[in-house]
Amino acid sequence: MIKFFLMVNKQGQTRLSKYYEHVDINKRTLLETEVIKSCLSRSNEQCSFIEYKDFKLIYRQYAALFIVVGVNDTENEMAIYEFIHNFVEVLDEYFSRVVS
Amino acid sequence: MVAPSLKLQDLIEEIRGAKTQAQEREVIQKECAHIRASFRDGDPVHRHRQLAKLLYVHMLGYPAHFGQMECLKLIASSRFTDKRVGYLGAMLLLDERHDAHLLITNSIKNDLSQGIQPVQGLALCTLSTMGSAEMCRDLAPEVEKLLLQPSPYVRKKAILTAVHMIRKVPELSSVFLPPCVHLLHERHHGILLGTITLITELCERSPAALRHFRKVVPQLVQILRTLVTTGYSTEHSISGVSDPFLQVGGHSSKTMTNTSPLSSTQVATNTDTSRNAGNAVLFETVLTIMDIRSAAGLRVLAVNILGRFLLNSDRNIRYVALTSLLRLVQSDHSAVQRHRPTVVDCLQETDASLSRRALELSLALVNSSNVRAMMQELQAFLESCPPDLRADCASGILLAAERFAPTKRWHIDTILHVLTTAGTHVRDDAVANLTQLIGGAQELHAYSVRRLYNALAEDISQQPLVQVAAWCIGEYGDLLLEGNCEEIEPLQVDEEEVLALLEKVLQSHMSLPATRGYALTALMKLSTRLQGDNNRIRQVVSIYRSCLDVELQQRAVEYDTLFRKYDHMRAAILEKMPLVERDGPQADEEAKESKAAAQLSEAAPAPTEPQASQLLDLLDLLDGASGDAQHPPPLDPSPGGALVYLLDLPCAPPPPAPIPDLKVFEREGVQLNLSFIRPPENPALLLITATATNSSEGDVTDFICQAAVPKSLQLQLQAPSGNTVPARGGLPITQLFRILNPNKAPLRLKLRLTYNHFHQSVQEIFEVNNLPVESWQ
Numbered sequence: 001m002i003k004f005f006l007m008v009n010k011q012g013q014t015r016l017s018k019y020y021e022h023v024d025i026n027k028r029t030l031l032e033t034e035v036i037k038s039c040l041s042r043s044n045e046q047c048s049f050i051e052y053k054d055f056k057l058i059y060r061q062y063a064a065l066f067i068v069v070g071v072n073d074t075e076n077e078m079a080i081y082e083f084i085h086n087f088v089e090v091l092d093e094y095f096s097r098v099v100s
Numbered sequence: 101m102v103a104p105s106l107k108l109q110d111l112i113e114e115i116r117g118a119k120t121q122a123q124e125r126e127v128i129q130k131e132c133a134h135i136r137a138s139f140r141d142g143d144p145v146h147r148h149r150q151l152a153k154l155l156y157v158h159m160l161g162y163p164a165h166f167g168q169m170e171c172l173k174l175i176a177s178s179r180f181t182d183k184r185v186g187y188l189g190a191m192l193l194l195d196e197r198h199d200a201h202l203l204i205t206n207s208i209k210n211d212l213s214q215g216i217q218p219v220q221g222l223a224l225c226t227l228s229t230m231g232s233a234e235m236c237r238d239l240a241p242e243v244e245k246l247l248l249q250p251s252p253y254v255r256k257k258a259i260l261t262a263v264h265m266i267r268k269v270p271e272l273s274s275v276f277l278p279p280c281v282h283l284l285h286e287r288h289h290g291i292l293l294g295t296i297t298l299i300t301e302l303c304e305r306s307p308a309a310l311r312h313f314r315k316v317v318p319q320l321v322q323i324l325r326t327l328v329t330t331g332y333s334t335e336h337s338i339s340g341v342s343d344p345f346l347q348v349g350g351h352s353s354k355t356m357t358n359t360s361p362l363s364s365t366q367v368a369t370n371t372d373t374s375r376n377a378g379n380a381v382l383f384e385t386v387l388t389i390m391d392i393r394s395a396a397g398l399r400v401l402a403v404n405i406l407g408r409f410l411l412n413s414d415r416n417i418r419y420v421a422l423t424s425l426l427r428l429v430q431s432d433h434s435a436v437q438r439h440r441p442t443v444v445d446c447l448q449e450t451d452a453s454l455s456r457r458a459l460e461l462s463l464a465l466v467n468s469s470n471v472r473a474m475m476q477e478l479q480a481f482l483e484s485c486p487p488d489l490r491a492d493c494a495s496g497i498l499l500a501a502e503r504f505a506p507t508k509r510w511h512i513d514t515i516l517h518v519l520t521t522a523g524t525h526v527r528d529d530a531v532a533n534l535t536q537l538i539g540g541a542q543e544l545h546a547y548s549v550r551r552l553y554n555a556l557a558e559d560i561s562q563q564p565l566v567q568v569a570a571w572c573i574g575e576y577g578d579l580l581l582e583g584n585c586e587e588i589e590p591l592q593v594d595e596e597e598v599l600a601l602l603e604k605v606l607q608s609h610m611s612l613p614a615t616r617g618y619a620l621t622a623l624m625k626l627s628t629r630l631q632g633d634n635n636r637i638r639q640v641v642s643i644y645r646s647c648l649d650v651e652l653q654q655r656a657v658e659y660d661t662l663f664r665k666y667d668h669m670r671a672a673i674l675e676k677m678p679l680v681e682r683d684g685p686q687a688d689e690e691a692k693e694s695k696a697a698a699q700l701s702e703a704a705p706a707p708t709e710p711q712a713s714q715l716l717d718l719l720d721l722l723d724g725a726s727g728d729a730q731h732p733p734p735l736d737p738s739p740g741g742a743l744v745y746l747l748d749l750p751c752a753p754p755p756p757a758p759i760p761d762l763k764v765f766e767r768e769g770v771q772l773n774l775s776f777i778r779p780p781e782n783p784a785l786l787l788i789t790a791t792a793t794n795s796s797e798g799d800v801t802d803f804i805c806q807a808a809v810p811k812s813l814q815l816q817l818q819a820p821s822g823n824t825v826p827a828r829g830g831l832p833i834t835q836l837f838r839i840l841n842p843n844k845a846p847l848r849l850k851l852r853l854t855y856n857h858f859h860q861s862v863q864e865i866f867e868v869n870n871l872p873v874e875s876w877q
C-alpha cells in the first residue's frame with residue numbers, strides 16, 4: 001500500500017506532499033527531510049529503491065524534481081516505478097511541458 | 101472600498117516574484133487578510149476565486165483553516181465552478197478531526213442522487229478521500245446504486261469509493277460483495293482495475309469473501325489471457341505492454357485466492373521485456389509464484405526469470421532480483437545455485453544497496469562443494485568493500501568457514517587472512533575460536549606458528565591478530581625455532597628476533613591492555629621453551645613490575661616471583677596448555693595460573709618462611725571465595741601439616757567422590773601413605789601425595805622415594821618437603837606425584853624407598869597393589 005507521495009526539488013523544498021496514512025505535522029517535516037537526504041545523496045548509477053525504516057522508498061528524478069513514493073513491504077517496486085512515470089505522463093498530457 | 105481581488109494566476113506570479121522567504125510571507129499574509137475580509141463580507145461571486153487562492157497558499161504550507169466554512173458554502177451552491185473548488189477545498193482542508201466535515205454529508209447525498217455525472221464524480225472523489233466512518237455508513241446505499249449505473253466514468257469512481265468505505269467500515273463488505281461478480285464482466289479497463297482492487301480488499305478482510313471469489317478465478321484468468329494475447333490497444337497500453345497495471349492487479353488478486361496460474365507461464369513467455377513495464381509484470385509473476393504454493397516447475401521458472409533479471413543492465417531490476425532470490429534461496433537452493441556466478445559478479449557493484457544484497461545472497465549460497473571458490477571471491481570482496489559492509493562480510497566469512505571448512509589448514513588460513521585484512525572489524529570471540537582451533541590441530545602447530553609469526557612481523561596494529569599470534573608464539577615457540585616445517589618455506593628465526601618482536605608488541609602504543617597481557621605471558625612461556633638464558637625476559641618482566649596498568653603489574657609481579665623463588669617450578673607451570681573444551685569456560689592464562697597456584701601451594705617446598713600463621717589467616721578469609729585464590733599474594737610455601745587442609749582450598753574444587761587413601765608400606769613404624777586427587781577440570785591428571793610418617797623411636801634420615809609407571813603414562817615427581825622424619829610422630833615428609841593418563845590405561849605404580857633408620861640403611865622396592873580403580877578410570 002502506498003503510504004505517501006512526495007515531490008521535492010533539488011534544494012530540498014517540498015513541492016507536493018500527500019499522505020495516505022495519518023502522520024503528525026511535525027513528524028511530517030522530519031520524515032520529509034530524512035527522505036530527501038537519502039534520495040539526494042544517491043548518484044546516478046545507484047538503483048532507485050531505498051529501504052528506510054519500515055518503508056521502501058521508490059524515487060525517480062525528472063530534471064530538478066524528485067518524485068518519491070513510500071510503500072510498505074507488500075508492493076511490487078517495479079510497478080510503482082512505472083506508476084510514477086505514468087503519473088508524470090498524465091500531468092504532461094493535461095498541462096503541457098511538464099517534462100521537457 | 102474593496103480593492104479588486106487578484107486572480108489566482110496573478111497571485112502565483114506575485115509569490116514567485118518574491119526573492120526571499122520573508123518577502124513571500126509578506127505577500128501571502130497580505131493576501132490572506134484580503135481573503136478573510138472577503139469571506140466576512142460574503143461575496144458570492146468571487147468566493148471561488150478566493151478559495152482557490154487560499155488552497156494554493158495551503159499547498160505551500162501556510163495555515164488555511166479559516167476557509168473551511170467557505171468550502172461548505174461553495175459546495176452547497178448550484179454553480180459547477182463553485183462546486184468544483186468547494187469539493188477540492190473539502191478534500192484538502194477538511195478531515196476527520198474537524199467536526200465541520202459532517203456538515204457536508206447532506207450536500208454529498210444530494211449531489212449523488214442528481215443525474216449530472218461530473219457532479220457525481222466530484223462528490224464520489226471527495227467521499228473517497230476524506231470520508232469518515234459515519235459518512236460512509238450514511239452514504240453506502242447511494243454508492244451502491246451508482247455501482248450499477250451505465251456510465252463507466254461514474255462507475256469506476258464508485259468502485260474506488262467502495263474500496264475506501266470498506267477500509268473504513270469493514271461491515272459494509274457484505275453490501276458490496278454481490279456487485280463484484282457482475283463488474284468483472286465489464287470490458288472497460290478502469291472498471292476492471294477498480295474491481296480487482298475491491299476484490300483484493302475484500303479478500304484481505306474476510307476469508308468468507310475469499311471462498312466466494314474462488315469461483316471467480318477462471319474469470320480472472322480469462323481476462324489476463326485476453327490481455328496478453330490480443331494485440332496493441334492504444335487506449336490502454338504503456339509502451340507496448342497492454343495495461344500492465346491490470347495485469348499486476350490480476351496477479352495479486354490471484355494470490356489471494358491461492359490457485360495455480362497456468363497463465364503465469366503464458367505471461368512470462370509473451371511479455372516483451374525490453375521495456376521496464378514488461379519487467380514489472382514479470383516481477384509480479386515471480387512474486388505470485390513465490391507466494392502461492394506452486395509446483396516445482398513453476399518455481400524453477402520463477403528462479404530462471406530472476407536469473408534473467410540479474411543479467412539485465414538496469415540496476416533496479418538487479419536489485420529486485422537479488423532481493424527475491426534471497427527469499428527463494430531457503431526453499432529452492434539448488435535452483436538458485438545455478439545463478440551463483442552472476443550473483444558473485446554483482447559483488448563488484450558500486451551501488452551500496454546492491455552490493456549489500458549480493459553479499460547476503462552469496463553468503464547464503466555457500467555450501468560444502470563451492471566453499472573454496474566462494475571464499476576466494478568473498479575475501480577479494482572484503483579487501484575492497486566499503487567499511488560499513490566489512491563487519492558483516494568478515495563475520496559471514498568466518499561463519500561459513502566454520503561450517504564448511506574442508507581441512508583444518510584451510511580453515512586456519514582463511515581466518516588468518518580475514519584477520520589480516522579486516523582485523524579490527526571481527527567479532528570478539530574470533531580470537532578465542534582461532535586459538536581453540538589451533539590448539540586442536542596438533543599437526544599444524546608448526547605451520548600456524550610460522551604463519552602467525554610472519555604476519556606479526558609485518559604488522560602489529562591489528563589487535564585480534566596480535567593476540568592470537570602472541571599466544572601461539574608463547575605456546576609453540578620451540579617449534580618456531582626448530583626451523584623445519586614441510587609446508588612452508590624454511591625460515592631461520594633467531595631467539596633474539598622473537599623476543600624483540602614480543603617486546604615491540606608490549607611497548608607499542610597501539611596495543612590494547614589485553615594484547616599486552618597476552619604478550620607478557622607469551623614472553624614468560626618462552627623462558628622455558630627457549631634454550632638461551634633468560635636474562636632478557638627477566639629484565640622485561642621486572643620493568644613491568646611498576647607498570648601503571650594494574651593487570652599488567654600484577655602479572656609481572658607474579659612472573660618475577662616465579663623467577664626468583666620458584667624457579668624449579670617454572671617448567672611445570674608454563675608447560676603447554678591442554679586442549680580447551682569448546683563450550684566450557686574460557687581457559688585462558690588466568691585459569692591456568694589458578695591451577696598452577698593450587699599446585700604450588702600443595703607441593704610444599706622447604707618450609708623456610710615462617711609465615712604459616714599469616715597463611716592460615718588468609719585461608720580463613722578465603723573460605724568459600726573461589727575467585728580470590730587465583731592471585732594469592734606472594735605465593736608462600738605452606739607448612740606440611742596443613743597439607744590436607746590446603747587440598748580443600750576452593751581454588752582446586754573438591755573432587756566429586758574422594759578416592760580413599762592407601763597405605764602401601766609399613767616397616768618398623770615407618771609408614772608410607774598415598775592419597776589420590778583427580779581434579780575435575782582435567783580428567784587425565786592424577787595427583788598422588790605420598791606421606792611418610794614415623795611412629796618408631798628412631799629418626800628416619802636421608803629419606804628418598806622414587807616411583808615408576810608404565811610407559812603409556814607420564815609421571816612427574818615434585819620435590820619432597822624434606823628428607824627427615826623425626827621419631828615418635830614427627831613432622832611427616834610429603835611428596836607430590838603428577839601422573840598424566842590420557843588413555844585411561846590401568847595404573848601401576850612401582851616405588852623405591854631408601855632411608856636410614858636405627859643406623860641402618862634400608863632399601864625397598866615394591867609395586868603398589870590394589871590401587872583404587874577410580875584413580876585411573
